Every structure is written in C-alpha cells, then in structure tokens.
Amino acid sequence: MTLNPADTAFADTLRAQLPDDMLRSPEPRHLEEPRGRYAGQGGLLALPRDTEQVATLIRAANAARVPVVPYGGGTGLVGGQISSDGPAPLILSLERLNRIRAVLPEENVMVAEAGVILADVQTAAEDANRLFPLSLAAEGTARIGGTLSTNAGGTGVLRYGNARDLCLGLEAVLPDGQIWHGLTRLRKNNTGYDLRHLLIGAEGTLGIITAAALKLYARPARSGTALLVVDSPAAALSLLSLARDHMGEMISAFELMHRQGYDFLNETLPKTRQPFVSPPEWSVLIEIGTPGEIDTGAALETLFAAALEAGLVSDGLIAQNAQQAQDFWTIRETIPEANRLIGSVSSHDISVPLGAIPEFITRATEALNALGDFRINCFGHVGDGNLHYNVFPAPGKTRADYEDQRDAVKRLVHDLVHELGGSFSAEHGVGRIKVDDLERYGDPAKLAAMRAIKAALDPKGIMNPGAVLRG
Amino acid sequence: MTLNPADTAFADTLRAQLPDDMLRSPEPRHLEEPRGRYAGQGGLLALPRDTEQVATLIRAANAARVPVVPYGGGTGLVGGQISSDGPAPLILSLERLNRIRAVLPEENVMVAEAGVILADVQTAAEDANRLFPLSLAAEGTARIGGTLSTNAGGTGVLRYGNARDLCLGLEAVLPDGQIWHGLTRLRKNNTGYDLRHLLIGAEGTLGIITAAALKLYARPARSGTALLVVDSPAAALSLLSLARDHMGEMISAFELMHRQGYDFLNETLPKTRQPFVSPPEWSVLIEIGTPGEIDTGAALETLFAAALEAGLVSDGLIAQNAQQAQDFWTIRETIPEANRLIGSVSSHDISVPLGAIPEFITRATEALNALGDFRINCFGHVGDGNLHYNVFPAPGKTRADYEDQRDAVKRLVHDLVHELGGSFSAEHGVGRIKVDDLERYGDPAKLAAMRAIKAALDPKGIMNPGAVLRG
Structure with a gap:
C-alpha cells in the first residue's frame, strides 16, 4: 500500500483542524541522530500540546495515508526517530506534552x-x-x-x-x-x-x-561503591553470585570494565582521575543502596574479604566518601565518550545468557584477532548479561581504514551472540539500522506474529514505517 | 466463522499422526472448576508429551476448525479452562509436559x-x-x-x-x-x-x-513476621510507606485482614490457633526477608516502635520463632477456606490505586449496608492495591437466600472499583465468567485492539473460544 507525502495540501488539512502554531518545518535536530551517521529527510513537524491534538493528527495522517515518525528526545542510537526514505513524513514531536x-x-x-x-x-x-x-x-x-x-x-x-x-x-x-x-x-x-x-x-x-x-x-538511605579487580569475566560472574548471597536485591549496579576502557580514557581524556596506577585487565564497579541503618561500607568490606578468600578478586577500592564514589562512576560513565573520540569500527549492544559471558568474550576476541588488528573495549551491565562489545582501530589507524571490514566484524559478533542464545540488541532496540539483523536472527514464528499484529493495528502502515519491520 | 466439534472423524485424523495413547475421553477433573459452579462439556482430551506433539495437535485443529481449550492444573477461578457451550472442544492438557x-x-x-x-x-x-x-x-x-x-x-x-x-x-x-x-x-x-x-x-x-x-x-537468609493492629486501612497504607522507608525491597508480604476473617475462622474452623484474644478490627501481616546478617527481629521491633510513635499501630505481635510465624500465616491462608465454608453471596478480586483503598472500603461498605444485610470479609494483598472484597450472608442466612441480590452486589462493587480507576479482576483474569465485565468496563480502544490482535493471530477463532473475548 503506498503512502503519501506530508505535503502542503496535507498541512492545509491539518491547519483547518488545529491551532496555528502547531506546524513547522523540522529543525536540524529532528533530522540528526547522536552519532551523526544517518540523515533524516525533511517533512512536516507537528508540535501538539495534548493527547487530543495527537489523536487529531493521527486521524488526519491515517485518512491521508501519510507516514508518521514519532519524535521524543532524539537520543536513540538505531535510527528509530529518523526517516530517510519514502514519502516525506509527519514528524510528530511530543516535546510540548511535558507535564x-x-x-x-x-x-x-x-x-x-x-x-x-x-x-x-x-x-x-x-x-x-x-x-x-x-x-x-x-x-x-x-x-x-x-x-x-x-x-x-x-x-x-x-x-x-x-x-x-x-x-x-x-x-x-x-x-x-x-x-x-x-x-x-x-x-x-x-x-x-x-x-x-x-x-x-x-x-x-x-x-x-x-x-x-x-x-x-x-530512596536508598545509604549507598556504597567499590571498584574491585577480578581475574576474568568468569570471576566477575562468581563475584555477582557471592554479592547476591550477601546483599540480595540491594545491589544497584554491577558493571564490568576492561583495561581498554581505562587506556582509552588516558589517551583521549587524560584529565580523568584514574583510580589505579596501572589499570587492571578486568574490574567491576559495584554499587549497593540500602534502606534504614545498614552500614554499606562494612557490608562492602565483608564482601571484599569473602571474595578475596574465595580467590575471586585480587585487589580493590571501596569508596570512602561521595567524591571517591563519583570518581569511580566517572570512569564508567566517561568510557562511551572516550570510545566516541577513538571512533569505533563497529559497536555492539549485545546480551547473552549470564553463564555464556566468559565463552562469548573469549571466542569473540579470538575470532576478531584472527580477522585483523583491532582494539576491543568490552564493558557493560554484566549483571544483566548486557555487554557493549565495541571494536576499534589499532593504534595509528582510524575508523576509515576499516570500511571494508565493518560488516564482517558485525556479522562475526552477532553470529556468535546468536549461537550462544543471545540478542543482537540488548537495550538500543531495532530502529531502522537493525531491521536486517531482526530478519536474519529473529524467530520466524515471532516475525510472522509481529507482521500480523502490525497489519491488524496499523493496516495502512502509517506508524513509523521502516522501523522494526520493513515497510 | 463456525467451528466444528472434536468428533470421531477428527479423532481419527489425530490418531493417524500421533501416538496411540495420546487421546482419551476427558476425566471429570477436566470438566470441573474449583468452586464447582460451572460444568464443562465433554469433548476429546489430548495428552501430548512434547512441544512438537502440541504443534501437531494445533495444526490439525486449525485445519479442521476445531476449538481447543488448553488445560493446566485446572485451578483457575474464572472458567478459562472450562468450555460449556459451542462445538465439543479438543481439551489439550499440558500435564505430560512436566520436565x-x-x-x-x-x-x-x-x-x-x-x-x-x-x-x-x-x-x-x-x-x-x-x-x-x-x-x-x-x-x-x-x-x-x-x-x-x-x-x-x-x-x-x-x-x-x-x-x-x-x-x-x-x-x-x-x-x-x-x-x-x-x-x-x-x-x-x-x-x-x-x-x-x-x-x-x-x-x-x-x-x-x-x-x-x-x-x-x-533465598533470603533470614525472615521475620509480624502481625500488627492498625486503626484503619488508611493507617495500613501509612504503615506500608513507613516500612518501605525502613526496609525497602526487603518487605516480602503486606497483607491486610479484617476482623470478619478471624470471626469466620472461629465460626467454621475453631481449631485454628487465634493470635489475639479479641480479633482486631483491622490488622496487617507483614513479612520481611533479608540477605546476609541483618537481624530481622530487631528490624521489626524498630518498625513497630516507629509505627507506635507515629500512631499507626495500637498493638502487635512479632513472631519469636518459626512456629509463631507459621501460625500467623495460617490465619491468612485459611481465610479463603473459611470463606468457602460460609459461602459467599459474591466474591470480588479487585484492585484500586493504593491511595483509593480507604475510600473504596468505606464507600463499598456503606453502599452494601444500604442494599441489605451482609457480612463483608475484606482482606488481601494491600501492598498491591489488591483486595479480596467478599460479601457473605448475614448470620442465620445462606447464599441461596441472596440469589436475587447477587448481580446487584457485584455490579455495585465493580462500578465503584471502576469509578476509582481500579480493576474488576486483579489477579484471577477474565476467563469466561468476566467477559461481560470486560465489555462493560474495558477501554473501547483497548477492546478494539484486542479483537484485532485476536483476529490477526487466530483468524479461525479456534484458541479457547469464549474466553476473554466473546467467541
């Protein structure tokens, strides 16, 4: 079924039903995405103020078969908010529904x-x-x-x-x-x-x-933060298990970091305060938040001692004050910026079953080493099985030097993730960029059900066409 | 679209594709439900051993347009597992998929x-x-x-x-x-x-x-249980809020009970050990489970003292050992049996927003008192906003004496729940018994979407017809 562009005739139809200031030309921010890799096409921007106005816009778009691209903060990383082909869309920004x-x-x-x-x-x-x-x-x-x-x-x-x-x-x-x-x-x-x-x-x-x-x-009454050095991803998983025995649901974060992240920070943002003189090969940032009167520092000391005893950690720092805790978090939170400054060959927001994390890291790294000369920064929410497994140029090279290898790298990583029962998109979604991946790795029965549901609820295909499912 | 019965011709079709011992006549347990209020019709019982066999059965039912009623443990309270009209169904019991x-x-x-x-x-x-x-x-x-x-x-x-x-x-x-x-x-x-x-x-x-x-x-390393007397449902909510400040996610249960429940236990199951000499008008059973070394008894003592101080509780018992904890739970868990022995006029598994619980209880009770002479047993998972608000005959009367009033009672309760933004089925589901309620109280846009999804995924309408949506 063909769609029609959000042209001047359509704009006139809308103007007849809605307040004057609701329609505009899109600003550049509505046509860009955070990594600057895909450009959206123009169209008509609508800025409704309430739900009724959203409904009026959608009814009109439905009647005229005009594609609608919903727009929130524009921070998505998979192009779900950017339409670059097909008839010019109605970009529907929710920014005024802000109560x-x-x-x-x-x-x-x-x-x-x-x-x-x-x-x-x-x-x-x-x-x-x-x-x-x-x-x-x-x-x-x-x-x-x-x-x-x-x-x-x-x-x-x-x-x-x-x-x-x-x-x-x-x-x-x-x-x-x-x-x-x-x-x-x-x-x-x-x-x-x-x-x-x-x-x-x-x-x-x-x-x-x-x-x-x-x-x-x-709100947790108290929080505690520690940065612990582990021998391996497998030791990190055992440490998580031990921490759960000690602190149950009070564990708020459990983030794995590889040495490469610290090195990238040194290289690109040397002012970042580094907690270790020599960055550890693998480390875990753990945060706990507790209600009432529980002493978080003592709880982390106890965990640290038990983990040392069990041979799971070899070194570690327990934040002694809020500033130290913030410093540890700054490391973790600045790694994405360091990555951006280095410029990845290919980034992967993947998840695997927790038990498969060590095997995934070992096999992916071996296979990439066989394929070429890369630096790999693997970090992420290991408690969720969610790794940002990102592949970077060797020192002295740039992203551009690897244009020919990007697809092979991505394919290698996603194939292995799939083999291990994992997901090629743990938290970023499918958007427009991963539609091919969904078709390749998605379960056929699920895909058929998704298409049937889409056709049933949106028979004209006006809602964000090309995202998630091929238009 | 008409459906066909699971007749002998259909059984023969199945026998040609599946092992001999897979098909039977349904046993009485497949045609009854726990409260004994609705009787299912016969049909053909299938007992597949694995997922492939389930798929074979469904493909055959789809090809022959035979209705399928999935059957688990048969404990549902809304008739979802019982088909009493339409063509005789294939009852598909999952009991052999038990690995x-x-x-x-x-x-x-x-x-x-x-x-x-x-x-x-x-x-x-x-x-x-x-x-x-x-x-x-x-x-x-x-x-x-x-x-x-x-x-x-x-x-x-x-x-x-x-x-x-x-x-x-x-x-x-x-x-x-x-x-x-x-x-x-x-x-x-x-x-x-x-x-x-x-x-x-x-x-x-x-x-x-x-x-x-x-x-x-x-597994929580330690648990603690207390039975606290509160002045009112509003005080119970404030107690929950206070308990969360003290113990966050360590609260495992927070159950409200009205005096009527204790009285019904005395009346029907007098051997049940009663913790209070004189049952309190309102009481709360609270359980906490903690990891590691936290002293649950001390934590409950602290909460109790703070709640006394805040005027939220007037009396209470903290279990001193596992037997006492079990005794408290026995009260809560035996109330449904006491209710069954009394025989309700009408039972309601409802939820309302937490803040609306006091208003709901006050207004529902007033309105029922205006309607007739009832005993009301209101208890449930108040931390979830989920109340079992059950209406019983006055002393000396029976369920049968209220046949004429049952619908009015149900309607009164459900109308008020709906007015307060609540749900007429908090945890039991819709099944076949609450299809009318869903049509009455359900959001029209949601119902339309549900029907579209059902038609898209099950265009012949073979899957559990008559449940949730009208067949």
Whole structure:
C-alpha cells in the first residue's frame, strides 16, 4: 500500500483542524541522530500540546495515508526517530506534552506525559523523597515517551528492571487515532491482553505513547561503591553470585570494565582521575543502596574479604566518601565518550545468557584477532548479561581504514551472540539500522506474529514505517 | 466463522499422526472448576508429551476448525479452562509436559515445561539454593503454563512481581501451529514486539505456552513476621510507606485482614490457633526477608516502635520463632477456606490505586449496608492495591437466600472499583465468567485492539473460544 507525502495540501488539512502554531518545518535536530551517521529527510513537524491534538493528527495522517515518525528526545542510537526514505513524513514531536500530571509518593507512582525529560522525572521523584530508578547517559535529553517506546535500559536494570518494568499504565493514541485510556496506577490488573507491553518496545510502530504511570521506589538511605579487580569475566560472574548471597536485591549496579576502557580514557581524556596506577585487565564497579541503618561500607568490606578468600578478586577500592564514589562512576560513565573520540569500527549492544559471558568474550576476541588488528573495549551491565562489545582501530589507524571490514566484524559478533542464545540488541532496540539483523536472527514464528499484529493495528502502515519491520 | 466439534472423524485424523495413547475421553477433573459452579462439556482430551506433539495437535485443529481449550492444573477461578457451550472442544492438557529442562543457579534461571506443578518449580529452585517467589494457595495443583497464561499473582507480588515479572522467555505454539522458540534466558532483549507479554495473561486465546525460562532469586537468609493492629486501612497504607522507608525491597508480604476473617475462622474452623484474644478490627501481616546478617527481629521491633510513635499501630505481635510465624500465616491462608465454608453471596478480586483503598472500603461498605444485610470479609494483598472484597450472608442466612441480590452486589462493587480507576479482576483474569465485565468496563480502544490482535493471530477463532473475548 503506498503512502503519501506530508505535503502542503496535507498541512492545509491539518491547519483547518488545529491551532496555528502547531506546524513547522523540522529543525536540524529532528533530522540528526547522536552519532551523526544517518540523515533524516525533511517533512512536516507537528508540535501538539495534548493527547487530543495527537489523536487529531493521527486521524488526519491515517485518512491521508501519510507516514508518521514519532519524535521524543532524539537520543536513540538505531535510527528509530529518523526517516530517510519514502514519502516525506509527519514528524510528530511530543516535546510540548511535558507535564507531570501527578506525583503520588504514598502510592509510589508518578504520572508523566510523554515529553517530560527523563532527568526531570528523576528530579520530580526526588522532590517527593522517592526514586525513579531508570538512569542512562542521555537522561538530560531523552524523554519518557521515547524511553518507554524503546524499552530503554541503563545502569539500574539489575535492581529495578528496564523501562518496561517501571511502567504501570499508558495512555496512547493508536494508529486509527483512537485514544487508549490505559493510564492505570494498578499493580495488578488481569483484564485482557497487555497492550501496554505491546506498545513498550514497539518503537512507535503501533501507536504513540502520550503519557505513562510510572513506578517509584523508596530512596536508598545509604549507598556504597567499590571498584574491585577480578581475574576474568568468569570471576566477575562468581563475584555477582557471592554479592547476591550477601546483599540480595540491594545491589544497584554491577558493571564490568576492561583495561581498554581505562587506556582509552588516558589517551583521549587524560584529565580523568584514574583510580589505579596501572589499570587492571578486568574490574567491576559495584554499587549497593540500602534502606534504614545498614552500614554499606562494612557490608562492602565483608564482601571484599569473602571474595578475596574465595580467590575471586585480587585487589580493590571501596569508596570512602561521595567524591571517591563519583570518581569511580566517572570512569564508567566517561568510557562511551572516550570510545566516541577513538571512533569505533563497529559497536555492539549485545546480551547473552549470564553463564555464556566468559565463552562469548573469549571466542569473540579470538575470532576478531584472527580477522585483523583491532582494539576491543568490552564493558557493560554484566549483571544483566548486557555487554557493549565495541571494536576499534589499532593504534595509528582510524575508523576509515576499516570500511571494508565493518560488516564482517558485525556479522562475526552477532553470529556468535546468536549461537550462544543471545540478542543482537540488548537495550538500543531495532530502529531502522537493525531491521536486517531482526530478519536474519529473529524467530520466524515471532516475525510472522509481529507482521500480523502490525497489519491488524496499523493496516495502512502509517506508524513509523521502516522501523522494526520493513515497510 | 463456525467451528466444528472434536468428533470421531477428527479423532481419527489425530490418531493417524500421533501416538496411540495420546487421546482419551476427558476425566471429570477436566470438566470441573474449583468452586464447582460451572460444568464443562465433554469433548476429546489430548495428552501430548512434547512441544512438537502440541504443534501437531494445533495444526490439525486449525485445519479442521476445531476449538481447543488448553488445560493446566485446572485451578483457575474464572472458567478459562472450562468450555460449556459451542462445538465439543479438543481439551489439550499440558500435564505430560512436566520436565524441568534446566536449573542454572549462577544465572538465577530455570527452564520448565508448561505442565510442571508450581510447587515443584519452587522445590527445584530450593534444591539449587534459590527462590522461585511465586506463591499462591493452589500451588500444589497449578501448573506453570497456566500460571503464566493467567498472569497469576499471590502473596509475593509486592516484592517480586506477578507471574509476568518472573518470566524471561517462552516457548509456545501459536494458533497456526507454528512453534515460537522464544525461550531466551536474557535479562535484556529489545528485538521487536514483546510476544511474551502478549501470551502471558491471554489465557490461552492466542496460543499455548509449552515452556518458560523463569527468574530465580537469592533465598533470603533470614525472615521475620509480624502481625500488627492498625486503626484503619488508611493507617495500613501509612504503615506500608513507613516500612518501605525502613526496609525497602526487603518487605516480602503486606497483607491486610479484617476482623470478619478471624470471626469466620472461629465460626467454621475453631481449631485454628487465634493470635489475639479479641480479633482486631483491622490488622496487617507483614513479612520481611533479608540477605546476609541483618537481624530481622530487631528490624521489626524498630518498625513497630516507629509505627507506635507515629500512631499507626495500637498493638502487635512479632513472631519469636518459626512456629509463631507459621501460625500467623495460617490465619491468612485459611481465610479463603473459611470463606468457602460460609459461602459467599459474591466474591470480588479487585484492585484500586493504593491511595483509593480507604475510600473504596468505606464507600463499598456503606453502599452494601444500604442494599441489605451482609457480612463483608475484606482482606488481601494491600501492598498491591489488591483486595479480596467478599460479601457473605448475614448470620442465620445462606447464599441461596441472596440469589436475587447477587448481580446487584457485584455490579455495585465493580462500578465503584471502576469509578476509582481500579480493576474488576486483579489477579484471577477474565476467563469466561468476566467477559461481560470486560465489555462493560474495558477501554473501547483497548477492546478494539484486542479483537484485532485476536483476529490477526487466530483468524479461525479456534484458541479457547469464549474466553476473554466473546467467541
């Protein structure tokens, strides 16, 4: 079925139904993505102020068969927010739906519109002495609607789950323009198919999330941070298991880092304070957060002693104050920037079953060494089985020197991930960039079901065409 | 589209493709439900041994347009497992798919087939020094496939979530007979629509779950139990909030009980050990489970003192040993049996936003008192906003005396729940009994989307027809 461009005639149709200031030409930011690798095409930008206006826009787009690209904070890394071919789209930005409708600390619930920036959600929770635990590098720009549409992850997943796990209810506009009023604040509600979880992670292809009821948590009264040196990824997994025996769900983060990350920081951002004189081959950043009166420092000391005793760690630092804790986190959080400055040959946001992490790292590294001369920076949320396994040029070379090898590198990594029962996209989603991967690695029955669902809910294919499923 | 009965011709078709001992006449247990209120019709019973055989059965049923009723442990309370009209169905029992395929303690994962009994999942986890936290009264009979299909809840939801939250991956046979191999053990996997969450809670209307990858947890090293007397449901909510400040996610259960429950126990099961000489109007059973070295008794003492200080509790008992803890739990767990012995006029498995619980209880009770002479037993998982709000005959009367009022009672309760933004089925699901409620209270856009999804995935309507959506 062919789609039509968001042309002047379509704009006139919209202007007849909506306030004057709602339609614009897209700004450059609506046509770019964070890594600057793909350029979007122009089109018509709509800036609705409320859910009814979103519904009006979608009904008009549906009637005119005009493609709609939903736009949140624009921080996605897989091109889900960027359309570069097909008829010029209606880019529907949620940035004006930016009200926090309710904060209910006694219920541990917040109701926020899709355009609220993630950091503002966190702050509003903090102001009510609560925690909204979703945290990721782009939180100052990402908006909660996009965060949910892509089921974003981040550093808090180990303890609190990903975006999906933090959502109690949704309000959304479906592809036919109907508003689904599903903004319940209920912890339990078994009344039919879970449309919420279908829209979360659908990356705007099944409708537009306009507001969400979010889960809040008690703020941990105390936190503790340690940076422990482990012999190997396998030792890191055993350390995680030991830490869980000691501290159960109080572990807030468990991040694995390879020496390459420290080296890249030294090379590109030498002012970063390095905690070790000589960077360890493998290290783990562990954070715990506890309620009440539990002494986090003592708990980490006990864990460290037990891990030394068990031969799992050989060295380590326990933060003695907030500044030291921040320094440890700065290492972890600055690695992506160092990576960007080096310039990767190919980056991979993969997950494998926890038990397969050591085998994955060993085999992927051996195979890449056989393929060519690379530097590999492997780091990530190891407690979730989620590694950012990124491949970089050898010293003195650049990304451009490896143009011919990029596809082979990606294929090698993703094939191995698939063989081990893993995922080629752990937290970034499919967007437009990984549609081929989904077709290659996705389960055929699941793909058929996805296509049937897409055709049933969006028979004209107007919602974010080309994302997730081929248009 | 008309369906055909599972007649002898259809049985012959199946016998040509499958082992001899797979087909039988249904036993009485396949045609009854726990409360004995609805009788199923006969049909053909299939007892497949593996997923391939399930797929063969579904392909044959699809080709012949024969309705399929999936059958797990038969413990559902809303008739989802019982077909009483339409052409005689193929009853597909998963009881022989009862293997635990893997227990992976270091990953905190178990892979179990649909027919494994819930208690056996718990035991297998325990044998690996892990916890599978889903716990409910029917756990000795319920099977994990049905538990997931109905997104069962129970007493552990507050801390660990419901069945949905405990599932990492699924294997399922879709209505066209294709097997979806989605049995991943991944904590993060953003590769397309979440078919898992669509099948969970679909009550067998979109396919048959054949196996699941389940989340395990560290076993709390210590637990503590207290029974605290609160002035009102509002005080119970404030106590929950205070307890969270003190103990965060270590709270495993927070159950509200009304005096009526204790009185029913005295009346019907007088041997039950009663903890209070005079049952309190409202009380809360709280359980905490902690890792490592935390002293649970001291933690509960501290909470109790703080709650006394804040005027939230007036009395209370902290279990001094395992027997006392068990006694407290026996009260809570025996209330449903006492209710059954009294015989309810109408039972309601409802949820409302936490903040609306006091208003709901006050207004529902006032309205019922205006309607007639009832006894009300209100108890449940108040931390989840989930109340079992059950209405009983006045002393000396029986259920039969209220036949004329049952519908009015149910309507009154459900209307109020709906007005307060709640759910008419918090954990039991829709089944066949609550289809009318779903049509009355369900969001029209959601219902339209559900029907479109059902038609897309099961165009012939063979999967559990009449459940969830009208056939």
